Structures are given as structure tokens and as C-alpha cells.
Amino acid sequence: MHATVAPPFVPVGKxxxxxxxxxxxxxxxxxxxxxxxxxxxxxxxVETGETAEYRLTHLPDDPEAS
Known part of the structure; x- marks a missing residue:
């Protein structure tokens, strides 16, 4: 039986x-x-509206856009 793991915090909209x-x-x-x-x-x-999947562990390495 697998334990249910809650999704981590994700900065949606950033x-x-x-x-x-x-x-x-x-x-x-x-x-x-x-x-x-x-x-x-x-x-x-942002520019094209195209969606993609991205690993959560890569998010902290990417800078906030200015």
C-alpha cells in the first residue's frame, strides 16, 4: 500500500x-x-501561451523575471 503524499507548495502565478x-x-x-x-x-x-511540464526541483534555480 502506498502512502498518500500531499503535493508541495508551488508558487502558482509567479x-x-x-x-x-x-x-x-x-x-x-x-x-x-x-x-x-x-x-x-x-x-x-509568457510570450506564446504554450504550456509544458517542468520539474519542481528546477524552479528554485530559475530567477524571477523582471
Whole structure:
């Protein structure tokens, strides 16, 4: 039997960018937990509206967009 794990806090709505010069994205909601314990969150590209999945553990490495 697997223990139910509550999703971690995710800064939904925060605008960040991929690295110091990458495109801006808006953080969305948690999608699912991965086998390695990480979580996938939905992100939306600010300029195109395209959505993608992104590892939660990568969010702290990305700067807030200015």
C-alpha cells in the first residue's frame, strides 16, 4: 500500500525565466509526482501561451523575471 503524499507548495502565478537569459514562464499547478519523488508542474510560456511540464526541483534555480 502506498502512502498518500500531499503535493508541495508551488508558487502558482509567479513569473520566472529559464536561466538568466531564457524565456519567461508562469508557474502553474502541480500535475503529478514522479517515481524519483520529484513533482511535475505545468508552466505556461509568457510570450506564446504554450504550456509544458517542468520539474519542481528546477524552479528554485530559475530567477524571477523582471
Amino acid at each position: 513569473i520566472k525565466c529559464f536561466g538568466p537569459f531564457g524565456p519567461k514562464y508562469e508557474v502553474g499547478h502541480v500535475l503529478r509526482q514522479l517515481d524519483d519523488g520529484d513533482w511535475m508542474v505545468e508552466v505556461t510560456m
